[in-house]
Amino acid sequence: MKRTIWLSVFAFAFAFIATLAWKIGPDLSRPKFVDPAFRIPSPLELESIPTAAHFDFPLGNENGAMAYNAQHFTENKHLGDDLNGIGGENSDLGDPIYAIADGRVLLAREGGPGWGNVVILVHAYLDHAERKYVQSYYGHVQDMLVHPGETVKRGQQIATVGTANGRYFAHLHLEMREFLTPFIGPGYREDTRGWINPTKFIEEHR
Ligand SMILES: [Zn+2]
DSSP states (O other), X not given: XXXXXXXXXXXXXXXXXXHHHHHHHHHHHXXXXXXXXXXXXXXXXXXTSOBOOOOOOSSSXXXXXXXXXXXXXXXXXXXXXXXXXXXXXXXXXXXXXXXXXXXXXXXXXXXXXXXOEEEEEEEEEEETTEEEEEEEEEEEESOBOOOTTOEEOTTOEEEEOBOTTTTSSXXXXXXXXXXXXXXXXXXXXXXXXXXXXXXXXXHHXX
């Protein structure tokens, strides 16, 4: 009796280890190179991000004047704000998009169909003396003027307003997120956990 128990324990342990080796083995032997755009910043990198003193609007002037919000956060399950120049339609095509705060470029690349180019910045800021991080996400941009890893200043031009390769009238899809992965994302979602109301956040951190 005892022997069969030990045998089954051994068999179970062996099967467990074999499965584990089969599942994670390829990951361990794979080359370590990861595209910087897909890398989650290390604690050391996060520590080196300058602390943003305050936040501004990315389009029009720093107060958000000369721009309007055509689709608000959570409206139609929207995960961001759609910012437009007041001229409407494509009058804002090519207009400058500014970094909303000091930070670091996490991602700048073509985001796939429906997105066009996407730039993501990570910002550090103090919330009741506690250092926290937020992402700002700039979707459908035409030209990207920054590269991953670059440190940017609040008000620095990082991109220009685009149309997602002619899919929409020119506008800036602005998201703000509490997580750090350079995730392109769906743009719309019922569950908004991890996402922040951009206009509200900026207004509260001017
Ligand atoms: Zn949008």
